[in-house]
Amino acid sequence: MEAHTETTTQAGQILASATGGKRRAGDRIFSNAAVIASVTVLAILAGVAIFLLIKSAPAVTASASDLPDGKTLVDYIAPLAFGTVLAALIAVIVAVPLAVAVALFISHIAPRRIANTLAYIVDLLAAIPSIIYGLWGIFVLGPAIVPVLDWLAGNLDFIPLFKGPASVTGRTMLTVGLVLALMILPIVSAVAREVFAQTPRRLEEGALALGATRWEMIRMSVLPFGKSAVISGSMLGLGRALGETMAVTIILSVSGIVSFNLISQENPTPIAANIALKFPESSGLDVNALIASGLVLFGITLVVNMIARLIISRSNIQ
Amino acid sequence: MEDERDEMPETADTSTDATAAETANDGLATDLARTAEANKGRGAQKVERKAKRFEVKDVNLYYGKFHAVEDVSMTIEPNRVTALIGSSGCGKTTMLRSLNRMHELTPGASVKGQVMLDDEDIYRANVDPVEVRRLVGMVFQQPNPFPTMSVAENVAAGLTLNQRGISKSDKAEVVERSLRGAHLWDEVKDRLDRPGSGLSGGQQQRLCIARAIAVEPEVLLMDEPCSALDPIATLAIEDLIEDLKGRYTIVIVTHNMQQAARASDSTAFFNLEATGKPGRLVEMGPTQEMFTKPGKKETEDYVSGRFG
Amino acid sequence: MEAHRGENPDAAFEPDDQVNPLGGSSVSGGTLPSWFLWAVVGASALVALAILFATGGFKIVLFFLLTFGLALPTTYIWSRFAETRRQATDRLVTISIVAGFGIAVGPLISLLYEVIKRGTAGLSAGFLTDDARGAIGAAGGANHAIIGTLVITGVATLISVPIGIMAAIYLNEYGKGRLRRALTFFVDVMTGIPSIVAGLFAYALFAIFLGPGIRLGIIGSVALSVLMIPIVIRSAEEILKIVPNHLREAAYALGTPKWKVVSKIVLPTALAGLVTGVMLAIARVIGETAPLLVTTGVIDQTNTNPFDGRMQNLAVYAYSEYKDPGVQVQASYDKAWAAALTLIVIVMVLSLLARFIYRRFGTDLR
Numbered sequence: 008m009e010a011h012t013e014t015t016t017q018a019g020q021i022l023a024s025a026t027g028g029k030r031r032a033g034d035r036i037f038s039n040a041a042v043i044a045s046v047t048v049l050a051i052l053a054g055v056a057i058f059l060l061i062k063s064a065p066a067v068t069a070s071a072s073d074l075p076d077g078k079t080l081v082d083y084i085a086p087l088a089f090g091t092v093l094a095a096l097i098a099v100i101v102a103v104p105l106a107v108a109v110a111l112f113i114s115h116i117a118p119r120r121i122a123n124t125l126a127y128i129v130d131l132l133a134a135i136p137s138i139i140y141g142l143w144g145i146f147v148l149g150p151a152i153v154p155v156l157d158w159l160a161g162n163l164d165f166i167p168l169f170k171g172p173a174s175v176t177g178r179t180m181l182t183v184g185l186v187l188a189l190m191i192l193p194i195v196s197a198v199a200r201e202v203f204a205q206t207p208r209r210l211e212e213g214a215l216a217l218g219a220t221r222w223e224m225i226r227m228s229v230l231p232f233g234k235s236a237v238i239s240g241s242m243l244g245l246g247r248a249l250g251e252t253m254a255v256t257i258i259l260s261v262s263g264i265v266s267f268n269l270i271s272q273e274n275p276t277p278i279a280a281n282i283a284l285k286f287p288e289s290s291g292l293d294v295n296a297l298i299a300s301g302l303v304l305f306g307i308t309l310v311v312n313m314i315a316r317l318i319i320s321r322s323n324i325q
Numbered sequence: 326m327e328d329e330r331d332e333m334p335e336t337a338d339t340s341t342d343a344t345a346a347e348t349a350n351d352g353l354a355t356d357l358a359r360t361a362e363a364n365k366g367r368g369a370q371k372v373e374r375k376a377k378r379f380e381v382k383d384v385n386l387y388y389g390k391f392h393a394v395e396d397v398s399m400t401i402e403p404n405r406v407t408a409l410i411g412s413s414g415c416g417k418t419t420m421l422r423s424l425n426r427m428h429e430l431t432p433g434a435s436v437k438g439q440v441m442l443d444d445e446d447i448y449r450a451n452v453d454p455v456e457v458r459r460l461v462g463m464v465f466q467q468p469n470p471f472p473t474m475s476v477a478e479n480v481a482a483g484l485t486l487n488q489r490g491i492s493k494s495d496k497a498e499v500v501e502r503s504l505r506g507a508h509l510w511d512e513v514k515d516r517l518d519r520p521g522s523g524l525s526g527g528q529q530q531r532l533c534i535a536r537a538i539a540v541e542p543e544v545l546l547m548d549e550p551c552s553a554l555d556p557i558a559t560l561a562i563e564d565l566i567e568d569l570k571g572r573y574t575i576v577i578v579t580h581n582m583q584q585a586a587r588a589s590d591s592t593a594f595f596n597l598e599a600t601g602k603p604g605r606l607v608e609m610g611p612t613q614e615m616f617t618k619p620g621k622k623e624t625e626d627y628v629s630g631r632f633g
Numbered sequence: 634m635e636a637h638r639g640e641n642p643d644a645a646f647e648p649d650d651q652v653n654p655l656g657g658s659s660v661s662g663g664t665l666p667s668w669f670l671w672a673v674v675g676a677s678a679l680v681a682l683a684i685l686f687a688t689g690g691f692k693i694v695l696f697f698l699l700t701f702g703l704a705l706p707t708t709y710i711w712s713r714f715a716e717t718r719r720q721a722t723d724r725l726v727t728i729s730i731v732a733g734f735g736i737a738v739g740p741l742i743s744l745l746y747e748v749i750k751r752g753t754a755g756l757s758a759g760f761l762t763d764d765a766r767g768a769i770g771a772a773g774g775a776n777h778a779i780i781g782t783l784v785i786t787g788v789a790t791l792i793s794v795p796i797g798i799m800a801a802i803y804l805n806e807y808g809k810g811r812l813r814r815a816l817t818f819f820v821d822v823m824t825g826i827p828s829i830v831a832g833l834f835a836y837a838l839f840a841i842f843l844g845p846g847i848r849l850g851i852i853g854s855v856a857l858s859v860l861m862i863p864i865v866i867r868s869a870e871e872i873l874k875i876v877p878n879h880l881r882e883a884a885y886a887l888g889t890p891k892w893k894v895v896s897k898i899v900l901p902t903a904l905a906g907l908v909t910g911v912m913l914a915i916a917r918v919i920g921e922t923a924p925l926l927v928t929t930g931v932i933d934q935t936n937t938n939p940f941d942g943r944m945q946n947l948a949v950y951a952y953s954e955y956k957d958p959g960v961q962v963q964a965s966y967d968k969a970w971a972a973a974l975t976l977i978v979i980v981m982v983l984s985l986l987a988r989f990i991y992r993r994f995g996t997d998l999r
């Protein structure tokens with residue numbers, strides 16, 4: 008009996024002396040730090056929008072005569088936005104079929120043993136800094152593509168895209184679009200590849216059991232299964248292409264015009280390239296105008312990325 | 326041997342009395358007979374250290390809105406092994422995890438009722454669950470030594486993690502004491518600094534037991550500790566449990582009825598009325614009775630293998 | 634196979650798929666030998682080479698176009714008549730996909746080749762050790778740029794890693810339901826911020842307090858952090874998710890408070906993966922140019938203080954050598970390429986090292 012009372016007191020002491028109710032200091036500090044870090048992340052995202060807005064405001068309220076080129080802000084930004092979207096669209100149109108091909112190659116055609124190595128090689132494309140793409144584009148691809156430009160200008164000039172006259176340096180929208188396509192290819196391909204590789208065996212075997220060829224099986228089972236992955240991957244690639252700066256800045260010979268001619272010396276100027284070219288030497292209201300254009304770019308990429316991520320989350324792709 | 330033969334007629338009579346299938350009961354009966362024999366030879370239970378008792382009062386356990394376990398009241402005697410048995414999904418593991426406040430770690434999980442550890446309700450408002458878990462240790466189905474730590478560090482983990490500044494010599498002493506207590510010392514004394522994950526399954530489980538007893542809990546909870554182990558390792562653990570009850574109160578969840586019959590003093594049988602309904606405690610009693618002459622038909626059906 | 638092809642095995646050359654669309658073909662290929670595709674591509678390549686040499690010279694793009702221009706129709710037509718139409722389509726698609734892969738990998742090879750070729754031309758003895766102060770022509774080096782790269786990226790890492798890992802811990806260990814999903818969503822969206830926008834943000838942030846026209850190393854680091862943080866968070870989150878829950882339970886069952894479970898069990902177990910994630914994030918931003926153009930400026934001497942004056946990294950150095958070459962234009966271009974080569978080497982080493990660390994030190998989590 009006594010022993011029992013003793014242990015009761017001990018238990019009572021142990022449990023009652025626990026900090027209980029009040030959480031221990033270590034827990035509080037740690038979880039608060041974690042929460043603060045997460046809030047900081049959201050704050051940065053909001054902060055980007057806010058600070059850009061603050062610094063754009065003077066340009067929004069200024070009159071055309073004070074702004075660069077003597078245009079109103081809208082007139083100033085619109086052609087830049089056109090340039091951004093045009094370059095990005097070319098990139099996506101070229102990159103997506105290629106990325107799907109690459110993804111299919113790695114997930115269904117190449118031998119398993121080397122599939123991982125191949126994937127790594129393709130992902131290498133994403134690791135290369137954009138300035139290097141810029142140098143390569145202007146010193147290597149540009150000159151190499153001039154014969155193609157000549158051919159296009161000579162034979163397909165009835166299509167407005169290839170009206171010509173062909174650039175002699177190769178510093179055209181077409182070149183830029185191709186380089187951008189190369190840069191976004193790993194992004195689209197990685198997303199597509201993940202999903203293609205995860206096509207349920209029962210879907211694939213169902214097609215094969217009907218006597219389908221490999222391509223037919225891919226068309227019947229793999230591609231439909233990976234459709235939303237390809238779409239969301241393409242949008243991620245689009246977002247990347249919209250925001251790409253250095254490759255475009257170096258390669259493109261810009262004139263700020265609005266034109267669909269992809270092979271000539273005079274090209275639209277994308278927003279990012281415009282900022283990179285003008286910012287270092289600008290001051291005063293010009294800086295505000297540039298920041299305003301950056302805000303527009305931020306908005307466009309934000310929308311594109313949000314749509315892409317929404318598609319991903321709704322279809323539960325990783 | 327003569328004793329055993331004398332025992333047999335009794336159990337044989339019991340089997341005929343019960344309406345249960347004789348073959349199943351015979352197997353269990355033999356196990357029980359052997360345990361009784363072994364205990365006889367040993368005399369009264371050797372209590373080295375008086376451990377605590379659990380008094381469970383009207384406990385209901387929920388996962389969010391789902392009512393997992395309903396109206397359980399039972400007493401878990403100190404320095405005894407209590408087995409929780411029942412078919413899968415009947416709530417026995419959930420019940421076990423409520424005894425050391427691990428149940429509430431699942432998001433949305435909640436507990437109603439009282440669980441008294443020697444007259445202190447562990448669910449009282451200002452009780453720190455961390456303290457409860459120091460008093461009530463747990464060993465899991467899959468041995469889970471910490472992969473970044475050596476054998477010795479694993480054993481001492483409970484102490485080093487719990488903010489107790491502990492000197493090297495004290496640590497070494499605790500490590501040895503716990504490993505001896507877990508019947509593992511001889512096998513690992515030369516490899517204390519090697520990773521804990523390099524041991525065999527049975528050794529890893531004994532390492533986890535050593536780790537659990539290093540913090541000197543009052544109660545040891547074991548969730549199917551042998552289900553991932555081979556028969557030889559299982560026997561080693563059962564022997565260990567027999568030894569440990571001298572110092573701790575032990576509650577073990579098992580789906581293996583032979584094990585419950587071999588290793589436990591009391592047995593609690595949980596069951597579901599139907600799928601989707603909460604699990605409940607059907608019957609609880611001394612192990613020998615539960616397996617030979619249970620009070621309820623449901624229990625009898627389960628222990629004789631009619632379902633589960 | 635005979636069963637599939639109908640009763641008459643000799644009917645192999647008849648297009649029986651029009652009568653029975655799902656019969657007649659099998660996945661393991663038609664009647665052409667398995668090296669058929671290789672043979673066609675190889676033969677086309679030889680023909681293409683011959684044509685090119687005959688008409689004036691080897692140009693790689695034309696070689697590629699010619700080879701596949703010949704191979705694709707040859708494959709289809711040959712297979713169409715030797716096997717069935719469906720088999721021909723299958724082979725055509727296969728070879729197109731291979732061509733597609735070649736189009737993707739070809740430029741990569743070209744790029745690496747050019748960088749190595751042109752970069753080594755610009756690598757003089759002093760490239761790595763001299764800065765560009767007062768340098769004319771081929772003299773001078775990129776030492777200031779290398780130091781600048783290390784400082785700017787280093788400070789950015791110091792900012793990003795604590796915030797990123799703590800946020801990942803919140804998401805994985807503390808976050809619940811809606812809030813956690815919303816946060817993950819926004820972190821993903823953040824990975825898409827254009828690098829120049831990140832630069833403008835950092836500039837705007839500092840300009841409000843320090844006046845316009847400000848150029849400091851630290852501003853560049855802040856810009857890079859905006860780019861690094863989401864990457865660190867996502868990879869850290871993935872790693873933390875892999876740490877098995879039963880390890881946490883074992884620690885809880887010993888009576889360990891939550892913050893110690895996380896800091897003493899989860900983090901050490903995930904350490905190799907976390908380091909890998911951070912290294913990959915560094916590799917991603919170390920070559921950034923645009924955000925630094927608008928924040929850290931251009932300078933020709935070594936500056937190790939991020940809080941004082943302009944600083945330059947390798948990428949900006951490469952760009953400025955290209956954009957504003959000295960009197961000896963080619964020398965400047967050479968230096969730009971040399972800087973590019975140095976950058977690629979750094980990025981490759983970082984990536985490989987990261988993967989090596991993961992494999993070698995990653996805890997075997999069973």
